[in-house]
Amino acid sequence: MQEQYLTVAREGVHESEINRSRFLCALAPAATEQEAQDFVARVRKEHPTATHNCFAYVIGADAAVQKASDDGEPGGTAGVPMLQMLLRREIRYVAAVVTRYYGGVKLGAGGLIRAYGGVVGEALDALGTVTRRRYRLATVTVDHQRAGKLQNDLRATGRTVRDVRYDAAVRIEVGLPDADVDAFRGWLADATAGTATLELGGEAYGEA
Numbered sequence: 001m002q003e004q005y006l007t008v009a010r011e012g013v014h015e016s017e018i019n020r021s022r023f024l025c026a027l028a029p030a031a032t033e034q035e036a037q038d039f040v041a042r043v044r045k046e047h048p049t050a051t052h053n054c055f056a057y058v059i060g061a062d063a064a065v066q067k068a069s070d071d072g073e074p075g076g077t078a079g080v081p082m083l084q085m086l087l088r089r090e091i092r093y094v095a096a097v098v099t100r101y102y103g104g105v106k107l108g109a110g111g112l113i114r115a116y117g118g119v120v121g122e123a124l125d126a127l128g129t130v131t132r133r134r135y136r137l138a139t140v141t142v143d144h145q146r147a148g149k150l151q152n153d154l155r156a157t158g159r160t161v162r163d164v165r166y167d168a169a170v171r172i173e174v175g176l177p178d179a180d181v182d183a184f185r186g187w188l189a190d191a192t193a194g195t196a197t198l199e200l201g202g203e204a205y206g207e208a
Contacts, residue, residue: 002061004133005092005205014123018115020103021051025123027096033059036067036095043097051102054116056082057095061134061205063087073100073116077109081117089124096120135175137162137201138184142170146192153191159184160206175206 011028026043030036036057044053052071056079059065066087068079082096098116107115142150147170154161154174163173176184181200188196 002134004131005061006090006129006131007093008091008124009128009130012123012127014119014126016115016119016122017103018119019105019107019111021105021107021115022099022101022103023115023119024099024101025096025119026099027094027120027123027127030057030059030093030095033057033065033067039095040097043099047099049101050099052078052100053097054078054082054100055095055097056080056086056120058083058086058092061092061132063092073112074109077112078116081113082120085117085120085124089121089129091124091129096123132205133177134203134205135160135177136181136203138174138176138181139199139201140172140174140188140196141199142172142192142196144170146195147172150191150196157187162206173201175204 007029008027013024013026016023028039030039036059040055040057047053052073054069054071054073056068066083068083070076070078078098082098086094086096098119140150151161151164151172154172160175161172162175165171185198188198
């Protein structure tokens with residue numbers, strides 16, 4: 001399982017003009033293939049008069065799902081270079097749509113490959129990326145008296161508090177790198193004089 005991956009920081013659009021053709025690259029985070037397909041459909045609907053709406057998306061921390069479409073451009077000159085740019089930059093859980101409005105100057109196969117791949121790279125630079133790291137979910141159960149201080153201590157030591165539930169006791173859900181679990185047990189025992197319990201859950205990805 002991948003320890004970490006990059007994804008696009010936010011949804012957005014970046015525009016470039018190449019030999020009088022307008023290239024608009026729309027990028028969005030996509031948690032599932034369905035989300036990616038919905039985003040592609042939405043962008044196509046926004047640009048019904050465009051010459052082409054080519055797309056590429058990568059889903060899965062290990063890039064298990066990869067799809068690309070040239071949407072009428074010569075085979076392999078649009079979707080594939082877009083996909084290759086996402087993979088080269090190690091971007092995951094992302095959908096990219098490049099909308100082209102033809103400006104009257106043919107770019108040739110090499111020009112198209114550079115244009116479609118290039119505008120995706122420019123859009124990634126413009127919108128920014130975030131790193132998501134794999135971590136283990138852990139639930140700390142502690143009494144009400146110690147809960148407030150413990151939450152402050154957790155945040156002060158850079159640990160990710162994901163959820164807090166107040167019941168007979170207080171349950172604090174944290175995200176821990178696997179390598180940190182044993183050290184965290186020791187830290188927790190010291191911080192709560194041995195009164196807190198730690199329960200390990202499944203794995204997920206979160207912002208680094």
